[in-house]
Amino acid sequence: MTYIPLFGTPPVNFNSFHLDPIILANIHELGYITPTPIQKETIPHIQEGKDVMGLAQTGTGKTAAFALPIIQRLINGQRGRVRALVIAPTRELAQQIHDAFVHLTKTTKLRSVTLYGGVNINTQIKHLKQGVEIVVACPGRLLDHLQQRTVDLSHVEVLVLDEADQMFDMGFLPDVRKILRFLPKKRQTLLFSATMPDAIHQLATEVLHHPVKIKIGQVAPATSVKQALFPVPQHLKTELLIHILHQTPKESVLVFTRTKHNAKKVALKLEAAGFSSASLQGNLSQNRRLAAMNGFRDGSIQILVATDIAARGIDVSSISHVINYDIPSTVEAYIHRIGRTGRAAKEGEAFTLITEDNQSEVRAIERVLGSKLEQRKLEDFNYSKTAPARTLGSAATFKPRRRKR
Numbered sequence: 001m002t003y004i005p006l007f008g009t010p011p012v013n014f015n016s017f018h019l020d021p022i023i024l025a026n027i028h029e030l031g032y033i034t035p036t037p038i039q040k041e042t043i044p045h046i047q048e049g050k051d052v053m054g055l056a057q058t059g060t061g062k063t064a065a066f067a068l069p070i071i072q073r074l075i076n077g078q079r080g081r082v083r084a085l086v087i088a089p090t091r092e093l094a095q096q097i098h099d100a101f102v103h104l105t106k107t108t109k110l111r112s113v114t115l116y117g118g119v120n121i122n123t124q125i126k127h128l129k130q131g132v133e134i135v136v137a138c139p140g141r142l143l144d145h146l147q148q149r150t151v152d153l154s155h156v157e158v159l160v161l162d163e164a165d166q167m168f169d170m171g172f173l174p175d176v177r178k179i180l181r182f183l184p185k186k187r188q189t190l191l192f193s194a195t196m197p198d199a200i201h202q203l204a205t206e207v208l209h210h211p212v213k214i215k216i217g218q219v220a221p222a223t224s225v226k227q228a229l230f231p232v233p234q235h236l237k238t239e240l241l242i243h244i245l246h247q248t249p250k251e252s253v254l255v256f257t258r259t260k261h262n263a264k265k266v267a268l269k270l271e272a273a274g275f276s277s278a279s280l281q282g283n284l285s286q287n288r289r290l291a292a293m294n295g296f297r298d299g300s301i302q303i304l305v306a307t308d309i310a311a312r313g314i315d316v317s318s319i320s321h322v323i324n325y326d327i328p329s330t331v332e333a334y335i336h337r338i339g340r341t342g343r344a345a346k347e348g349e350a351f352t353l354i355t356e357d358n359q360s361e362v363r364a365i366e367r368v369l370g371s372k373l374e375q376r377k378l379e380d381f382n383y384s385k386t387a388p389a390r391t392l393g394s395a396a397t398f399k400p401r402r403r404k405r
Contacts (some may be wrong), residue, residue, distance in 0.1 A: 017068065037216070039064055039065040040212055052191070055192075064100060081155045091117070092289065092369070112132060115145060148345050168200055229352050254341070277305060279305045280292045316340075
């Protein structure tokens with residue numbers, strides 16, 4: 001693999017990539033002037049037809065990094081058959097990628113379709129029959145189409161595996177390997193991931209041919225993100241969260257939990273406390289997921305409570321605060337989460353609620369950051385309040401089943 005240095009290169013703009021004038025017009029219409037580092041480093045190699053492994057966090061501009069050279073490639077050539085395939089782990093991310101293609105292919109007559117579960121498959125089949133050049137899909141629904149022979153991948157020229165580490169976390173790698181059997185062996189493959197666990201490194205070895213490896217990002221969060229830890233007993237976490245939110249001037253707040261159950265529970269508690277909130281987790285229907293995402297983007301929902309996996313695909317530049325209701329299990333996940341704030345030249349704050357059981361996670365984060373994180377204790381909060389005698393799932397709440405009469 002070739003490692004590309006990220007420093008010492010002259011500044012570039014999108015004209016440097018020699019893109020079709022129609023594509024450039026669409027870029028300028030979206031208000032983009034200067035490529036992000038991932039775009040600057042990857043686009044030339046993709047245009048040369050090389051396989052690429054890109055290590056970059058969400059929010060670094062990697063969607064355009066692969067979309068622009070793909071559109072440039074497809075703008076000439078045969079239409080009406082699938083020539084580019086993007087595989088993403090979640091419906092939200094797939095829809096976001098599709099939306100980017102729609103904006104960037106405006107007036108080119110290139111067509112894109114999303115294939116994911118939770119919606120009517122017949123509508124997707126109808127779009128496929130009309131002829132598309134770009135498919136953005138989640139693995140499970142794409143396999144459904146392949147089994148029903150409603151999509152033909154035999155002409156795919158470019159394959160993109162986006163957020164590969166999340167596909168691994170969600171158990172999709174076996175599905176991805178099945179999908180690969182339907183693709184031409186001679187193709188260009190691009191793999192993007194925020195982290196590189198062993199399983200993803202193995203997948204990269206299998207699917208990439210002499211790839212260029214490009215790593216973008218920081219070993220630490222941006223300096224525009226102020227971080228703080230809030231020690232609290234486990235049973236007071238929700239109460240402290242509400243207290244913090246009442247005291248904090250904020251725009252949009254993204255709250256992270258480890259589980260779907262916690263996401264739903266916390267969102268309901270926040271709503272009961274008078275906040276405009278919603279949860280984003282895997283048990284929601286597609287319509288409710290879209291409503292939560294759209295509400296968070298347009299500001300009608302101020303606080304979104306989400307799991308890591310469900311939050312993939314959220315790209316909102318105005319997030320003022322990220323709050324870790326549950327501390328993540330890895331440093332990479334911590335940096336990825338808090339990187340959702342402090343964007344677009346704005347300052348952001350990242351708060352993490354920690355209990356006595358979280359000391360090892362805190363030490364790991366501080367080792368990577370190279371410094372101690374500030375710990376805050378609110379003077380007007382009662383930390384000594386005892387836990388309720390009965391908690392959900394405890395023996396005290398067990399009720400014997402009534403005997404049928």
